[in-house]
Amino acid sequence: MNRKVIIIGSGPAGLTAALYTARANLNPLVFEGSQPGGQLTITTDVENYPGFPEGIMGPELMDKFRDQATRFGAECHFKHVTKVNFSEPPYKVWVADECYTAETIIIATGASAKMLGLKSESELMGYGVSACATCDGYFFKDKKVIVVGGGDSAMEEAIYLTKFASEVLIVHRRDEFRASKIMVERALNNLKIKVAWNTVVADILGTQKKGVHSVMLKDTQNDKTREEACDGVFMAIGHIPNTDLFVEALDADQAGYIFTKNGSTATNLDGVFACGDVQDNVYRQAVTAAGSGCMAAIDAEKYLENLHG
Ligand code: NAP
Numbered sequence: 521m522n523r524k525v526i527i528i529g530s531g532p533a534g535l536t537a538a539l540y541t542a543r544a545n546l547n548p549l550v551f552e553g554s555q556p557g558g559q560l561t562i563t564t565d566v567e568n569y570p571g572f573p574e575g576i577m578g579p580e581l582m583d584k585f586r587d588q589a590t591r592f593g594a595e596c597h598f599k600h601v602t603k604v605n606f607s608e609p610p611y612k613v614w615v616a617d618e619c620y621t622a623e624t625i626i627i628a629t630g631a632s633a634k635m636l637g638l639k640s641e642s643e644l645m646g647y648g649v650s651a652c653a654t655c656d657g658y659f660f661k662d663k664k665v666i667v668v669g670g671g672d673s674a675m676e677e678a679i680y681l682t683k684f685a686s687e688v689l690i691v692h693r694r695d696e697f698r699a700s701k702i703m704v705e706r707a708l709n710n711l712k713i714k715v716a717w718n719t720v721v722a723d724i725l726g727t728q729k730k731g732v733h734s735v736m737l738k739d740t741q742n743d744k745t746r747e748e749a750c751d752g753v754f755m756a757i758g759h760i761p762n763t764d765l766f767v768e769a770l771d772a773d774q775a776g777y778i779f780t781k782n783g784s785t786a787t788n789l790d791g792v793f794a795c796g797d798v799q800d801n802v803y804r805q806a807v808t809a810a811g812s813g814c815m816a817a818i819d820a821e822k823y824l825e826n827l828h829g
Contacts, residue, residue: 522610522621522622522623523547523548523549523620523621523622523623524541524546524547524548524622524623524624524824525541525546525547525548525549525622525623525624525625525626525820525824526548526549526550526551526611526613526620526622526624526625526626527541527548527549527550527551527594527625527626527628528550528551528553528601528604528613528625528626528627528628528629528765529550529551529552529553529558529627529628529629529630529762529796529798530550530551530552530553530556530557530558530582530586530596530628531557531558531559531560531582531628531630531796531797531806531809532558532560532582532585532796532806532807532809532810532813533628533630533795533796533797533798533809533810533812533813533816534550534552534558534626534628534629534630534795534796534813535550535582535585535586535588535589535594535596535813536585536589536809536810536811536813536814536817537626537628537795537813537814537816537817537820538550538589538594538596538813538817539585539588539589539592539594539817540813540814540817540818540821541594541626541817541820541821542589542590542592542593542594543592544817544821545593546820546821546824547593547594547595548589548594548595548626549594549595549597549620549622550589550594550595550596550597551597551599551600551601551613551615552596552597552598552599553599553600553601553629554600556582556586556598557578557579557582557583557585557586558582558630559630559631559632559633559651559652559797560578560579560581560582560806561578561579561582565577565578565659566578566581566655566806567658568654568655568805568806568807569581569806569807570807578646581806585810597615599615600615601613601614601615601765602614602615602616602765603765604625604765604766604769606625606766606769606770606789606792607769609623609790609791610622610623611623611624611625611791611792613625623791623824623827624791624792624793624820624823624824625791625792625793626785626793626794626795626813626816626817626820627766627770627778627787627792627793627794627795627798628794628795628796628798628809628813628816629761629762629763629765629798630761630762630796630797630798630809631759631760631761631762631777631797631798631801631804632759632760632762633651633652633755633758633759634755634757634758634759634760635651635755635757636668636720636721636755636757638721638722638723638724640723640724640725640726641724641753641755643728644724644726644727644728644731644732644753647726647727647728647731647732648724648726648731648732648751648752648753649724649732649752649753649754649755650752650753650754650755651754651755651756652754652804653667653676653677653680653681653754653756654680654805656752656754657677657680657681657683657684657685658684659684659752660681660684660685660751660752661684661685662684662685662686663684663685663686663750663751663752664685664686664687664688664689664749664750664751664752665681665685665687665688665689665750665751665752665753665754666688666689666690666691666721666735666748666750666752666753666754667681667688667689667690667691667754667756668690668691668692668721668753668754668755668756668757669690669692669755669756669757669758670690670692670693670694670696670697670698670699671697671698671699671756671757671758672699672700672703673756673758673759674690674692674697674699674756674757675690675697675699675703675704675706675707676703676756677754677756678690678707678710678713678756679703679706679707679710679713681754682710682712682713685712685752686712687712687714688710688712688713688714689713689714689715689716689748689750690707690713690714690715690716691715691716691719691720691721691735691737692715692716692717692718692719693718693719693720693740694717694718695717695718716737716748718739718740718741719737719738719739719740720737720738720740721735721736721737721738721753722735722736722737722738722745723735723736724736724753725747731751731752732750732751732752732753733749733750733751734747734748734749734750735747735748735750735753736748759797759801759804760775760776761775761776761777761778761797761798761799761801762798763776763777763778763798766778769789769792770787770788770789770792770794771787771788775801777798777799777800777801778794778798778799779799780793780794780795780799784815784819785799785812785815785816785819786819790823791820791823791827793816793819793820793823794816795809795812795813795815795816796809796812796813797809799812800812
């Protein structure tokens with residue numbers, strides 16, 4: 521059966537696009553991917569999503585998004601898309617050897633925060649380890665936190681965290697920052713921020729019950745390690761948009777973020793729309809992703825109306 525809409529991805533952008541296209545009677549099919557619910561499922565409390573004054577757990581919020589979309593007829597499948605062919609409509613999407621076709625595609629595959637790859641890092645994610653200061657900074661009032669990275673994100677996160685934390689230690693693997701001069705100046709002029717140069721995080725110590733209590737830092741010049749007490753660790757070593765499937769078909773910037781036309785979610789291909797973090801490396805918030813998911817649904821609906829008159 522040729523579908524009207526296939527949505528790839530199930531974070532706030534994908535599931536909002538599902539809700540809106542379902543309510544427009546377009547019977548969307550959603551492929552949720554390998555992390556159903558997206559990045560919010562690896563956070564704990566979400567306190568900045570409007571409408572939840574007491575806060576809500578990330579996984580619970582995403583379950584509500586899904587429930588709302590399926591209530592209006594969106595079909596959500598816990599399946600991972602393995603291949604696409606957008607050379608001509610109807611567009612083709614494969615899950616292993618099953619092929620699905622649709623007149624429009626909404627891409628909402630998001631981005632993934634880069635991680636160091638430590639076992640303790642994944643175990644303590646959401647329990648003292650975070651990849652989003654805007655989301656989790658508030659939980660570190662008067663605490664000491666570590667920010668890993670030397671780019672603009674690391675500077676921005678470190679500066680933001682000084683609103684809450686008593687001390688922020690930026691841990692950077694080299695002896696100079698990659699970040700822009702103005703951001704570096706701002707960070708270095710902030711009395712709450714200190715820097716550990718030529719240093720990497722070798723391990724994060726803590727438990728899911730009690731949170732993080734320290735990190736093992738390694739000096740990259742002499743390989744010496746030392747334990748540094750802290751209450752939280754923020755990864756700011758970059759994000760990777762999940763666009764491997766689309767590199768051939770869609771225009772993207774150097775980092776892989778899909779280009780969308782100004783004020784719209786249209787890509788370079790008619791009938792293919794992109795929303796959420798896969799096309800946004802600036803705001804990266806659940807609420808902005810949800811907003812652009814709504815835009816993608818409306819754009820797809822208009823496109824189909826024009827197609828069928
Ligand atoms: P980025 O510029 O790629 O910087 C990543 C940083 O993390 C680099 O300092 C890098 O070290 C370090 N790093 C990467 N992998 C690492 C690892 N495995 N272990 C330890 N350190 C590691 O990423 P970003 O800071 O997220 O910025 C992405 C883009 O968004 C940039 O173009 C940036 O300018 C832009 N941005 C702009 C603003 C702003 O203007 N307000 C804010 C945020 C982001 P090395 O330096 O040694 O490679």
